Amino acid sequence: MNAFDYRSPRSLDEALAVLGEYGEDARVVAGGTALVTMMRQRLVQPSCLVSLRAVQGLDRIETDNGGLRLGALATHREAETSPLVRERIPVLAETFRRVATVRIRHMATVGGALAHADPNQDPPVTLLALGARVEIRGAQGSRELPLAEFFRDYYETALEPGELVTAIKVAPPPPATGAAFLKFLPRTADDYATVAAAAIVTLDPDGIRCREARIALGSVGVTPLRARSAEALLAGEGLSESVLRDAGEAAKTAVDPLSDHRGSAAYKLEMTAVMVGRALTQAWEAARRAAGTR
Numbered sequence: 001m002n003a004f005d006y007r008s009p010r011s012l013d014e015a016l017a018v019l020g021e022y023g024e025d026a027r028v029v030a031g032g033t034a035l036v037t038m039m040r041q042r043l044v045q046p047s048c049l050v051s052l053r054a055v056q057g058l059d060r061i062e063t064d065n066g067g068l069r070l071g072a073l074a075t076h077r078e079a080e081t082s083p084l085v086r087e088r089i090p091v092l093a094e095t096f097r098r099v100a101t102v103r104i105r106h107m108a109t110v111g112g113a114l115a116h117a118d119p120n121q122d123p124p125v126t127l128l129a130l131g132a133r134v135e136i137r138g139a140q141g142s143r144e145l146p147l148a149e150f151f152r153d154y155y156e157t158a159l160e161p162g163e164l165v166t167a168i169k170v171a172p173p174p175p176a177t178g179a180a181f182l183k184f185l186p187r188t189a190d191d192y193a194t195v196a197a198a199a200i201v202t203l204d205p206d207g208i209r210c211r212e213a214r215i216a217l218g219s220v221g222v223t224p225l226r227a228r229s230a231e232a233l234l235a236g237e238g239l240s241e242s243v244l245r246d247a248g249e250a251a252k253t254a255v256d257p258l259s260d261h262r263g264s265a266a267y268k269l270e271m272t273a274v275m276v277g278r279a280l281t282q283a284w285e286a287a288r289r290a291a292g293t294r
């Protein structure tokens with residue numbers, strides 16, 4: 001690892017000032033679970049590490065207009081075990097629970113999972129399906145971006161130099177909504193997914209037919225992505241084998257997986273359809289329970 005300065009600001013303003021001082025030579029560190037490995041491999045060689053650990057209030061998990069706001073420094077374990085997250089948006093707590101091991105979840109942070117932009121990560125998939133918005137702060141002030149516009153490419157985000165992720169915001173799901181996150185793991189329980197899928201289904205007032213569905217996928221492209229062609233087939237439909245099959249086939253047109261040690265591209269393509277079908281079934285059944293029609 002190269003030699004570097006280490007700064008531990010106590011406020012966001014101070015952190016932004018240090019980032020301004022060092023420019024592109026500085027790197028923010030939160031949990032360090034990804035960055036330290038990249039530094040050891042000399043993939044990045046910052047001359048200054050700016051730790052967010054001492055920044056007051058950045059780890060808060062709180063309500064926000066009936067929804068949730070998760071501070072960037074909240075750990076995966078805090079998101080997984082937060083009574084607020086479990087009660088308001090249980091699928092989000094469940095998604096964080098599926099990340100790696102408890103040891104890693106105690107270190108990795110919500111903001112790190114977004115800024116790192118590895119398409120194999122789990123939380124971005126569910127957050128994308130939930131229509132979450134990223135809160136960003138830079139020297140010029142704050143801005144918010146839909147998560148769908150945040151991920152640009154493999155390990156690339158819309159963050160400008162000197163900007164920080166400060167939080168992620170999730171609106172409350174409408175009534176008669178069900179959600180599911182599924183991760184296919186052929187190797188070990190703490191691995192990254194071969195394919196991950198999140199589905200959110202909101203039902204019509206009849207409590208049976210779909211009013212709106214959102215489907216997001218991980219590990220099958222250079223960013224986590226929405227399967228919009230599959231979503232478009234679902235409005236007005238009831239849950240049936242043929243609807244699930246058509247949605248799964250449509251989802252395959254949205255993805256472009258790479259072959260790796262977790263499966264060939266062809267296998268991941270087929271698994272995309274399978275996982276979309278399973279996630280939709282679970283989300284639909286949860287929506288029917290929420291609507292009282294099951």
Ligand SMILES: Cc1cc2nc3c(=O)[nH]c(=O)nc-3n(C[C@H](O)[C@H](O)[C@H](O)COP(=O)(O)OP(=O)(O)OC[C@H]3O[C@@H](n4cnc5c(N)ncnc54)[C@H](O)[C@@H]3O)c2cc1C
Nearest residue numbers: 030031032033034035100109111112113115121122165192
């Ligand atoms: C062995 C192992 C297995 C894993 N398995 C999974 C898995 O199955 N699923 C999964 O989802 N994740 C998994 N992870 C975690 C994931 O890959 C990342 O390591 C983690 O999300 C990064 O979070 P962090 O807080 O540690 O970020 P860091 O390592 O501190 O930083 C990562 C990057 O984000 C930047 N950054 C961090 N915070 C901010 C911020 N607030 N604003 C701007 N930039 C910021 C850093 O500068 C750096 O570029 C695994 C990690 C390990 C080590």
